[in-house]
Amino acid sequence: MVVDSALDGLVMIDQGGCILMANHRAEVMFDYEGVGMEGMMIASLVPERFRDGHGRLMKSYMRHPEAREMARQQEIFGQRRDGGEFPAEIGLTPVRNGEEVQVLATITDISARKAAQASLELALKEKTALLNEVHHRVKNNLQVISSLLNLQTRSAPPEAVAVLVECQNHVRAMALIHQLLYEHGDFSRIHVGLYLERLTQLLSGSASESGVRVRCRGMEVAVYLGMQRAIPCGLLVNELVTNALKHAFPGRRGTVEVALERAEDGRCRILVSDDGVGIPESVQLGEVSSLGFRLIPILVGQLKGVASLLRPEAGGGCVEIAFSDEPENQE
Template sequence: VDALNAYCKRIYYSDQDSSFLGASNSYELALSSGYEKGRAIAEVYIGFYYWWNNNLKKCTVLLEDAIPILVKHRIYTEYGLAKLITILVLWAKGEMEEAFDVVHKALIEIESITTKNNMATARLSGALGVMYYDLNELDLSLTNYNRAKIHSRSNTDFSFKAYINIGIAAIKKKQNKLSAAKSILEQAIEQSKVHGMLWVLEARACYEIGTIFKLENNLERAAEFMEHSYRLREIHHAKPGMVSNLIALAEIEIIKKKNNVALEKLNTALKIATTENLKPKQTRILYLISNLYEEQGDLDSAFTFLKKHNTIAREVELEEKTNRLKNIQLKYTIEKAKKDAESQRKINLELKKANKLITKQKNELATSNHEKEILLKEIHHRVKNNMQIISSLMALQSLQVNDKKLGAELLTTRHRIQSMAMIHEMLYSTGEFSTIDYEQYLKQLINRLISSIKGAENNIEVRVEAKSIKLNMDTSIPLGLLINELVTNSLKYAFPNGDGGNISVVIKSDSQYYTMRVSDNGIGFPADYDFESTSSLGLRLVMNLVVQLEGSLVRSSTKGTQYDITFKKIESIV
């Protein structure tokens, strides 16, 4: 698809039939393979072919489909060509205001995407050059043609460059700068021999240079270029252009006093102009024919043609008055569109500045957040390591003491420290610094306690259920200590003599509170055990932790021991 489209890009202006065939094949391939960008480019070259052959309906359908895709993929060359064709279709229909509107909106759209030189801006500026020239706004036309030259400087579309140069030459000719105009046109014709160009451009270039030679009274050279231009237009049935050539050639013959030859050319031109309803050209032809008959002494024929001339001239004058009024209205619309475009440009510029500032601030914030994450990770890692060192020291110390009770207390304290260290470890290892998955934490905590207290070979069954429970550090640490105490008690006292059993920890949540049940199926507490006035450090610690969690605790010993605790999540203090 890309190869076919590149081929069409090189030849679309010089060999329309081959370009159409290549673009059609490219379109089918792109469509069958879902290659959106390739399809849109192919549609432009097919559309160009239809436009060139005056099939405007098919052309419009293809370009309307292609343009949004070309903008999306930032394909400026074909976007500019598609917009140029669209604008020229509107201009030819006389829909001038809409044509200007399309140009200005397209320029704003392109400028919002890129400020670099591009073929879209070049083609749109070229279109403005043509439109302002038709309105006789020569300064504005030249400004836009020059802008088109700047944007197309690095492009290899020589046909487009010739198109722009011919437009500039036409302006120079109107300004009576004949030498400059002729030089530009000669360069354009020379380039056409080297690179090839659209016949219509070559025909126009030859016509324009022919008129310059005629003004310079170099009639032989003028006739030579006019004849070549006429032949090109005749081959391609470009009838309005053919009429212009025939009038110019007739005027050359009149100067050379070859009135019969001139009359023959004018009659041919009149037939075409009448068939095509080219009224301004008809008036010029009829006037010249009338003059020729007058010179020959045929006053009846001279009067007849002059009468026809006057009738059509009045129609043309009325149309010109209407057109002048339309042009005044159009100029107002253009000025308004220019002001709107300038206003939109300023808005776009401010939006770009704001976007740059927002992007900069987002990047700075992202960098700052990343640095804070690294810092938090390092802090949690160091806290965990320090706690691990303390835990290891206690383990070593417990091995050195002879008092079994003291050794057991040191081991219990070590478990408490490990329950806190595990939270810091999970916070830095998961990368979530605000909360931890509590079910995962509980499974690791309880398994460590069983392994430490009961050994690797044990017959304790554990059930942990805390699905979707995520708690912050300010809640996780006191709750972890609390569970550590209760499970440690179960492991130490619920299953004497190496008996097996079950331990269960279940946490559930509603909108405001969490409920937790820690239970075992062991021997339970003695019936007369006073839980409130116990001297056990572990149970007193449990009571204090429940208060810290703003919760409540209910204990029962019907079948084993069961603790039902309700608590609130403690909000982190930043």
């Protein structure tokens, strides 16, 4: 018979649930090879704990038979002759034989698929645990480095303290990435707004001593970056805020703002602005002797963005970083 060459099990039943025909694959699947299944009740192929429910569902189906899959919302199990069970997928097709409606069930044993899925889930769980541990350890190691730098500032000469503090801020910016990855369990991307908000909180500690306030705006915007671009993004903001704190407010109070926006074209913008003394016309990004301003074009390139130096008419200074948050293959 043609049905015996089918790769799936095929079972035909009448309206009472009696098996009229079963192909060879079905007999092998349910362990009835050489015995035959004709004349058996279909309920005998269902685990006992499901039989009551199966009977009600079969009667309901027979009132309005149609071609469809069985039980899309829950798992289905078949029962072999020895009582063993296996997960299955079953499709139902009504077949009219004169006035009588018969149903052809197409049965697929998905044990191998389920085993492969369980193996993948286990591998993913192990990988997640490993990544979690890696980020936790990296974060702890970076915090140790930050603490060592902090200790060093206590005995360093005044001219070296500022350099050590800048290095400490760089380390904190990178450690914060690993902290957020560890906290949220999503190792593929970082919520930029949450990251920048936490970063500016760290930078606010040194700013408060000089009477300068660091604030955030728009941090709720849904912008995400992979780790490879989140690190230069954080270092960029760290450099720009540190530079504003250092040069924009000589002997006076003021405010530094870090804003996150999404433009109408979908691109993202980070704006670091201040209401300080303004940026001299002679200053251009990447063309200043200070390490911070020379780093900015490099970090912008790693972010795959574009930096613009703005001089608002109302005074102060502003650096705009425009970039796309579309994921990239290497991330």
